[in-house]
Amino acid sequence: MKNIYFEEPVTEEYVRLYTHLANLFFEESKVRQPMTGDYQVSLNIEEQDGHYVGKAILQTEDGQYETTYEEKIELQWLSEKHQVKRVKSRLFLQLLEEETGMMQSWGVLTGIRPMKLYHQLMQKLGNREEVHELLRKQYRISEDKIELLAEIERVQLRALPDLYELKKEVSIYIGIPFCPTKCAYCTFPAYAIHRKNNRVDNFLDALHLEVEAMGKWLTENDIRITSIYFGGGTPTSIEAHEMDALYEKVYNSFPNMDKVREVTVEAGRPDTITEEKLAVLNKWKIDRISVNPQSFTNATLKAIGRHHSVEETIEKFHLAREHGMNNINMDLIIGLPNEDETHYAHSLAETEKLMPESVTMHTLSFKRASHMSQNKEKYKVADRKTTERMMQMGVNWAKEHEYIPYYMYRQKNILGNLENVGYSKFGEESLYNIVIMEEAQTIIGLGSGATSKFMKHGSRKLQQYMNPKDPASYALTIDQSIEDKMNWLNKIVK
Ligand code: SF4
CATH class of the missing domain: 3.80.30.20 (tm_1862 like domain)
Structure with a gap:
């Protein structure tokens, strides 16, 4: 069991999200506050000129990891709540990847339907390259998974043009x-x-x-x-x-x-x-x-x-x-x-x-x-x-x-x-x-x-x-x- 302690207040919704992400790295984990755990996390984001800038610090028994992330592209169709949630997920994932050396090929995607997201983005942006850049940078999805999504989209639209x-x-x-x-x-x-x-x-x-x-x-x-x-x-x-x-x-x-x-x-x-x-x-x-x-x-x-x-x-x-x-x-x-x-x-x-x-x-x-x-x-x-x-x-x-x-x-x-x-x-x-x-x-x-x-x-x-x-x-x-x-x-x- 990996106990992860957050310094800032964390709502129930975020406890669920962070636990889900942490379980990608550890067999079992518990996100807690205000008890001291194996990991102590401090995660802050703020809005600067319409962009989100975040900083996260992870304190372990062996040392400290620090990571930053700046959201470069504004996702206008996402609500502020969803944007913040994704930026926080990304920062937390980055910290855990750096600490464990384990990379998550699906990045911050925790849902069961990545293809649905791909279709939605293609319908909104209409440009494959832009969609891939977004998935790569903001969702942190690996190249081979992006290729898989792109190939499936092509096949699906051939099988069902409507x-x-x-x-x-x-x-x-x-x-x-x-x-x-x-x-x-x-x-x-x-x-x-x-x-x-x-x-x-x-x-x-x-x-x-x-x-x-x-x-x-x-x-x-x-x-x-x-x-x-x-x-x-x-x-x-x-x-x-x-x-x-x-x-x-x-x-x-x-x-x-x-x-x-x-x-x-x-x-x-x-x-x-x-x-x-x-x-x-x-x-x-x-x-x-x-x-x-x-x-x-x-x-x-x-x-x-x-x-x-x-x-x-x-x-x-x-x-x-x-x-x-x-x-x-x-x-x-x-x-x-x-x-x-x-x-x-x-x-x-x-x-x-x-x-x-x-x-x-x-x-x-x-x-x-x-x-x-x-x-x-x-x-x-x-x-x-x-x-x-x-x-x-x-x-x-x-x-x-x-x-x-x-x-x-x-x-x-x-x-x-x-x-x-x-x-x-x-x-x-x-x-x-x-x-x-x-x-x-x-x-x-x-x-x-x-x-x-x-x-x-x-x-x-x-x-x-x-x-x-x-x-x-x-x-x-x-x-x-x-x-x-x-x-x-x-x-x-x-
Ligand atoms: S539904 Fe499929 S998986 Fe479930 S018991 Fe029947 S055969 Fe097995």
Whole structure:
């Protein structure tokens, strides 16, 4: 535990911000006042001729570090509060970088959507060089991360040339909250599937009602759907006939299904894929699925509670191909327990034999509510340097095999303060992943634990609404969920 003591008064908001930044450098840290800590920080900024000038001093047991920063470019569209916050973050980050010798490639960015910022800056400034200079100097983002953002922006605008105009349409997320077993790192609404007390039947009945009600609203208001994504949980954990009935309901309820640009079904767990279910996907012409290995090492799959083998992943991938699945995504996770570069090299080599249309490279993150976070001592994970090397192996592999990065996001407590990046072959990008990450339009979430994000026309602000996570509560309160969502939707079309 690193105790950091601030000489000046620090509000709760800043305690959270400084703690978040300090945790990028130390396993755990506490920002305090007025007690003496391992580090004592004095941080002052003032406005001089319309610019912010800041000075920070860090006192440690071994000596004193001093740093200054002058904000040269005025960000007129940022409020004074936000400018001050960023300048203070930058000074604090500079101090910690100087003291620890550890550089943070994402600079002062603590949010999960750096791409959203990149798009906003491009829309405001319209000049790539100016945007890059700003990210470099004021957000202190490294050159390779700026390049990544620039490349993703180009790909996204090629895949969705109307990305900035998509607010007129919506995308639909349908959450099926069941999985064969729960993975150790998972915090999604995912319940081990069992049929006691009609749990699955009641959930599906409620979901059919919700689909029908939303379909009616979309038809009445003449709203187009950009993409539909079945996630969860694992949407292929229900029976083939249940999938068939659900898709029938969706196709009969939603308007202009022939104009929907993409329908994806997560079939993430290979142990849920069967010939019957693939035939149902075929029947509804759904050919974009995910078959997720996470790792190609059996011992790792066992350690994270996946309950399927590497051999089954490979077998189900081929089965999906034989049944006409033309756009398959595979997820890999960097930094799974007991894994190092050797394991990741093996996972990449095995992925290469399958050549899916897209590969999403996640970095392990310790989400607070997951089994892994609550039992941290049981799981040995790679250190920062090893994680960085694995990430670089993924970047090189993607380049070598002509996979292009097309979306990215970051998470709290992600190993090495890195990122998750979706790579795809040219033209095989998932449109849903782009619109959800860039918050480009309203997302209507159906099913348990599904989050809806409502965006009013002409605004960038989003309002969120979450359906109950537990399938039984979802089924019990379905009328209320439908009514609440209708109220939100009616507000955004006004
Ligand atoms: S398969 Fe996905 S949703 Fe299901 S438990 Fe594992 S991580 Fe969670």
